[in-house]
Each structure stands twice: as C-alpha cells, then as structure tokens.
Amino acid sequence: MRRFLALVLLAVGFALVGAPAASAHDVLESTSPADRTTVDRLPQAVTLTFSDDPLALGTQILVKGPSGNVAHGDPTIEGRVVHQQLSAQAPAGDYVVTYRVTSSDGHPISGTFSFHATVGLDGSTATQGAPVPAQQPGSPDVAAAQQSSFVPVMLTIAGVVIVLLIGAVVWIGSRRRDAAATPGTADTPDTADTKNRG
Structure with a gap:
C-alpha cells in the first residue's frame, strides 16, 4: 500500500512539474x-x-483602418508565417490588426498590433496620427487566452489524480478479496489431537 501511494504522489508530482511546459504555447515572434x-x-x-507552425482551423485576422476592415480573403499559412492579404482599395492612415490563431498544440492565440501607412494601396496619403495602442499582456482578451490555456492543464492533472485514486480503490479491494479467500490457520482436528497427545 505504501508503495502504491508513493507511485500516486510521484505521478502527481510529474503532472504538476509538466504543467508549466504544457501551458507554454506558441507565441507571436514578429509582425x-x-x-x-x-x-x-x-x-x-x-x-x-509565430514560434511554431500554427493550424489553419480557427485562424482569423482583421485589419481595420479608416475605411473599416480591409482584410481580403482568408489568411494563408506557410510554415510559421501567417499572411493576410489586404484590399486594393485600402486607404492610408492608422491600422489595427486583430488576430486569433490556433497554435500547434490546438490552443488559441489572440492579440493586436498597430501601424501607420503614409500611402494607401488606393494611392491616398495621410499624415502620421497618434500612436494606436497595441493590446497589452494584461488586457482582457490576452488574459482570456491565457486562462483558456491554463484550464486544460488543470483538467489533465485532475484526470490523472482521479484515475490513480480509482486504481487505488480497485487495488485495495482486490487485496481484501484475496485475503478473504485465503484459508485460515485454525487447527484441524488431526492437528488438535496430536497436540493433546503431546
């Protein structure tokens, strides 16, 4: 029993140690x-x-400027790089790119970044405006993405613990059944007579 409990604690320890690694999902390296x-x-x-090849499923990119969203068509993925074509009518001005990409481990990655274009694809021009703030790590969307990555890890740990506890119950029950099925050590009549004669 002590050996089994030691194995349970060891498995839980491995699961807890592996949790940070499992939650270290792909990250955006550059834009x-x-x-x-x-x-x-x-x-x-x-x-x-990105730091690893993202999945096409669930990938979405919006590019919003003075005329609204100018993303043209679906994003394409080439290895670690995701491309989003822009409309030929996109004007000059400030732009905010909002992305949601499925990482290689199946978890969503989301965020924003911004830039200014002096000349648009339509030939229009614009002066530099005020910097558009990009999404910070503590913003609600990023926090939600981090939380969605953390929840599966905790569910995995809970599942491991539950399976090990069920195994412990089954093992203890089988030991008790084996003990009950083992013949007792009470003296048989022949043994009792021999002791009396002795």
Whole structure:
C-alpha cells in the first residue's frame, strides 16, 4: 500500500512539474509591419510569424483602418508565417490588426498590433496620427487566452489524480478479496489431537 501511494504522489508530482511546459504555447515572434511603426506605403499583405507552425482551423485576422476592415480573403499559412492579404482599395492612415490563431498544440492565440501607412494601396496619403495602442499582456482578451490555456492543464492533472485514486480503490479491494479467500490457520482436528497427545 505504501508503495502504491508513493507511485500516486510521484505521478502527481510529474503532472504538476509538466504543467508549466504544457501551458507554454506558441507565441507571436514578429509582425510585418512591425507594431507601432510607420510604413511609407501600405503593404499588400500583413504577416505574422509565430514560434511554431500554427493550424489553419480557427485562424482569423482583421485589419481595420479608416475605411473599416480591409482584410481580403482568408489568411494563408506557410510554415510559421501567417499572411493576410489586404484590399486594393485600402486607404492610408492608422491600422489595427486583430488576430486569433490556433497554435500547434490546438490552443488559441489572440492579440493586436498597430501601424501607420503614409500611402494607401488606393494611392491616398495621410499624415502620421497618434500612436494606436497595441493590446497589452494584461488586457482582457490576452488574459482570456491565457486562462483558456491554463484550464486544460488543470483538467489533465485532475484526470490523472482521479484515475490513480480509482486504481487505488480497485487495488485495495482486490487485496481484501484475496485475503478473504485465503484459508485460515485454525487447527484441524488431526492437528488438535496430536497436540493433546503431546
């Protein structure tokens, strides 16, 4: 029984140690245009580079500027890089890119970044406006994404503990049944007569 409990504690310890690694999901490494920068001309596409290959399922990118969302078509993925084409009618001005990408481990990654385009794809021009604040790590959307990554880890740990406890109950029950089925050590009549004669 002591050996089994030791194995239970060891398995729980491994699960707790592995939790930080499991929650270390893919991260956004860079963007083009870079966050809070000014480009001479609005590019035909914005790109996001992640630490690992993201999944196409659930990936969505919005590029909002003076005329609204100018994202054209669905985003495309090439290895670790996600491309989002822009409309040819996109004007100059301030832009905020909002992304939601499914990481390689199946968890969502979301956030925003911003930039300013002096010349739009439609040929229009604009002066530099006030910097558009990008989403900070403590913002609600980022906090929600981190929480959604943490919950599956805790459910996995809870599942491991439950399975081990069920195994402990089954093991103890089988030991008791084996003990009950083992013949007793009471003296048989022949043994009793021999002791009396002795």
